[in-house]
Amino acid sequence: MTPPNPEPKPDAPRPTGLRERKKRRTRDALVRAALELFTSQGYEQTTVDEIVDAVDVSQRTFFRYFAGKEEAVFAVQEMVERQFAERVRARPAHEPPLQALRAAVLDAWNAVGESIEEIVPVELHMRTYQLIESTPALLAVEMRRSVEMEEEVARIIAEREGLDVDADPRPRVAVAAFGGVMRMTGRRWGAGQDLTVESMRVVTAAHLDELAPALAGDWRTT
Known part of the structure; x- marks a missing residue:
């Protein structure tokens, strides 16, 4: 699946500002949701839609942090x-x-x-x-x-x-x-x-x- 207008990923170091902490919380929530779904129902069987639905964000938000499911794994x-x-x-x-x-x-x-x-x-x-x-x-x-x-x-x-x-x-x-x-x-x-x-x-x-x-x-x- 091609991400819609992907944006640059946040830098790796842990954030300090309020805006950066919010980004990190969103990214971490996506990782947790993805891994829970991957390990419970299988990697191939899990879609990006299911991951973003679990966190209540858009696909655009997912692709802001990850190029695809593989990076989340x-x-x-x-x-x-x-x-x-x-x-x-x-x-x-x-x-x-x-x-x-x-x-x-x-x-x-x-x-x-x-x-x-x-x-x-x-x-x-x-x-x-x-x-x-x-x-x-x-x-x-x-x-x-x-x-x-x-x-x-x-x-x-x-x-x-x-x-x-x-x-x-x-x-x-x-x-x-x-x-x-x-x-x-x-x-x-x-x-x-x-x-x-x-x-x-x-x-x-x-x-x-x-x-x-x-x-x-x-x-x-x-």
Whole structure:
């Protein structure tokens, strides 16, 4: 569906003025309504009309904030990823790359619950993750986004280490290994019963602790 005369999206930072706070409340309400509908009746089965009806706004308002349903699905995840990238940049310079990545993601999970709750209930965000994993069209988008995120983080790591990311493969190799663990962790967590931030953090830490030994050790047993 082509949006009617789409307008520029509001900037990502949390608003401070009254008008900007109103815009943010409208955007957050649209995200909540969209995710509730997507997770209860299916992504493909949900229309933009149903989303805007739930918030009592027009289609024009929806397309002021989102190019389409896909952007609404990933709105919260985009915020979480942005926080992770910021935390990688902020890690102490002396930390080795994998240690910095591990610390950044666990630190992000420590604070992410509060950030998510500003937009949607954490439980709804967790159900959305399961929706993405079980919807082929969304899973394809998720894989593309993962590749883009890994490239961004690899460049952050290369900058931290004083390397040329296009000449030295190590930043991309390290981030690819880290990203693979994160995807596998997410799938295992999503298949479980405890859909909480703390559960996700525990599963993430346990699997990241196995990364270096798995790459360096001898898997054969005598």
